[in-house]
């Protein structure tokens with residue numbers, strides 16, 4: 001039980017508003033206790049990266065943020081609204097501001113690239129076909145996909161599929177974007193490309209981002225905060241620099257396992273990061 005207190009808040013500039021707040025979120029599936037009091041704040045316009053071993057509950061956290069899973073205890077607030085209290089329509093209103101890119105990109109196989117990206121506009125807005133066309137083409141251009149509008153998912157490479165997924169996640173100009181392992185199955189250069197695109201579009205559109213990723217340490221370059229989930233709680237939530245040099249034993253073990261001891265001692269020796 002004392003683990004429940006094992007959390008820390010990042011140093012964030014004052015005046016910054018929380019976009020998402022999880023407070024003491026507990027969740028079990030049957031006899032399996034997955035989340036045991038998760039505390040986490042994502043600030044507007046910032047990028048939170050959630051890391052942790054497989055099966056720890058990272059995707060379950062994202063599902064709580066999306067309102068797809070309800071906590072057994074604790075609260076999930078998005079833009080100050082408690083998702084447990086907003087009701088069906090309220091939840092729909094909140095979700096209107098979300099863009100989501102899951103691991104498999106979840107494209108519709110029977111629709112071509114253009115229609116896949118246009119789908120949220122057709123379902124959720126009353127845009128004219130001309131408006132839809134210009135919006136979709138703008139996103140496809142951003143993702144370097146112009147010329148592929150007529151292709152079907154089966155005719156695309158893995159990297160192209162992710163880019164289509166990213167274009168679709170951004171088409172409604174979301175305020176918060178969720179990426180659950182956006183680069184799984186891609187080679188190094190394709191993953192880098194996805195992260196570059198992510199970075200560029202975030203600068204253009206200014207969205208808040210929550211990313212779950214195993215691409216450590218690469219993903220740290222994009223992060224404002226890195227949160228480690230282990231044993232059902234957020235062990236630390238810190239800037240990437242502070243995270244890599246944390247003395248918290250679980251974080252230290254994670255950093256050494258994913259990045260190696262040498263990296264850490266090199267970084268310390270070279271004074272690359274200030275110790276906090």
Ligand SMILES: Nc1ncnc2c1ncn2[C@@H]1O[C@H](COP(=O)(O)OP(=O)(O)OP(=O)(O)O)[C@@H](O)[C@H]1O
Pocket residue numbers: 029034052053054055056057058059060061
């Ligand atoms: N709907 C569900 N019903 C039952 N168990 C579930 C459900 N969703 C998740 N779990 C369990 O919760 C645990 C955490 O799952 P989750 O998918 O969040 O892990 P993860 O940290 O995202 O792992 P990975 O890095 O492999 O994606 C797993 O043991 C999983 O089996």
Ligand SMILES: [Mg+2]
Pocket residue numbers: 058059060180212
């Ligand atoms: Mg997962």
